[in-house]
Amino acid sequence: MSDYRDSIHCRIDAELMWVPEGGEPVQEISVIMTDDHRSGDRRQRCWLPPAICTLTPQEAREFALELLEFADQAERIGGRR
Numbered sequence: 001m002s003d004y005r006d007s008i009h010c011r012i013d014a015e016l017m018w019v020p021e022g023g024e025p026v027q028e029i030s031v032i033m034t035d036d037h038r039s040g041d042r043r044q045r046c047w048l049p050p051a052i053c054t055l056t057p058q059e060a061r062e063f064a065l066e067l068l069e070f071a072d073q074a075e076r077i078g079g080r081r
Contacts, residue, residue: 003048005033016054028054 016028033051
């Protein structure tokens with residue numbers, strides 16, 4: 001089952017920094033997905049509370065590259081290229 005969200009936001013929170021044993025500090029990135037419960041017909045779908053996950057900088061880069069690949073594929077499917 002899929003859940004659809006209205007918005008996605010990314011934030012850097014200084015409190016989400018940690019230091020692995022013997023390593024360099026890692027600043028995590030928060031990814032927050034939300035619903036706008038004020039828009040549309042609420043009877044068509046349920047409002048969901050925010051979903052939050054954190055990514056390391058490396059995970060964020062990998063995810064960004066994957067999103068770019070999907071964007072390229074979507075454009076090819078849509079005939080825009």
